[in-house]
Amino acid sequence: MSSPVIVLVGPMGVGKSTVGRLLAERLGTGYRDTDDDIVAGEGRSIADIFVDEGEDAFRAIEKRAVRTALAEHDGVLALGGGAILDADTRALLAGRRVVYLSMDVEEAVRRTGLGTARPLLAVNPRKQWRALMEARRHLYEEVATAVVPTDGRTPDEVTEAALDALELKEA
Numbered sequence: 001m002s003s004p005v006i007v008l009v010g011p012m013g014v015g016k017s018t019v020g021r022l023l024a025e026r027l028g029t030g031y032r033d034t035d036d037d038i039v040a041g042e043g044r045s046i047a048d049i050f051v052d053e054g055e056d057a058f059r060a061i062e063k064r065a066v067r068t069a070l071a072e073h074d075g076v077l078a079l080g081g082g083a084i085l086d087a088d089t090r091a092l093l094a095g096r097r098v099v100y101l102s103m104d105v106e107e108a109v110r111r112t113g114l115g116t117a118r119p120l121l122a123v124n125p126r127k128q129w130r131a132l133m134e135a136r137r138h139l140y141e142e143v144a145t146a147v148v149p150t151d152g153r154t155p156d157e158v159t160e161a162a163l164d165a166l167e168l169k170e171a
């Protein structure tokens with residue numbers, strides 16, 4: 001059974017995909033993203049799953065996708081922004097190298113914009129983002145081995161900071 005070398009968690013748009021790919025390159029390994037697994041497995045977008053079946057159904061699909069990816073993937077794995085809401089998922093993360101990429105609300109609005117691809121931020125993104133973080137910040141911190149702030153840092157700088165925080169050597 002495999003285990004990811006790094007698991008990335010954090011809110012929508014914080015840079016999990018961007019930094020995840022850079023980390024994978026630096027470590028000479030693969031990158032995987034549970035949101036992409038869900039879209040591929042379901043054959044429709046995450047926004048469509050939310051609209052068609054609602055958030056609870058999406059969370060059930062996500063929980064299975066995370067469990068599978070944690071068991072199969074040995075590279076860098078990024079989880080969807082809300083995956084840590086599930087207590088079983090948080091328990092599965094115990095003892096693994098988990099990096100929480102963080103940012104403040106203004107950076108979040110800059111990075112996610114006002115697009116509809118992120119259903120949870122579709123209406124009043126600034127207020128929604130604050131509310132999501134109130135509910136989730138402690139959960140991200142609970143599962144994290146290292147917290148890496150991304151505000152004012154380039155993706156390369158974030159990557160470097162994550163490798164330093166985990167004391168990981170490159171391939």
Ligand SMILES: Nc1ncnc2c1ncn2[C@@H]1O[C@H](COP(=O)(O)OP(=O)(O)OP(=O)(O)O)[C@@H](O)[C@H]1O
Binds near residue numbers: 011019081111112155
């Ligand atoms: N350190 C950074 N500084 C500035 N912009 C960044 C940084 N990291 C990522 N970005 C930009 O922010 C946006 C979101 O990044 P990315 O898609 O990697 O985030 P994410 O956490 O994977 O988001 P999600 O999975 O919710 O779509 C992209 O436009 C990306 O180019």
Ligand SMILES: O=C(O)C1=C[C@@H](O)[C@@H](O)[C@H](O)C1
Binds near residue numbers: 046082
């Ligand atoms: O923060 C969240 O709840 C989400 C984040 C995205 O990665 C997707 O998993 C989905 O849009 C829900």
Ligand SMILES: [Mg+2]
Binds near residue numbers: 016017018035078
């Ligand atoms: Mg992503």
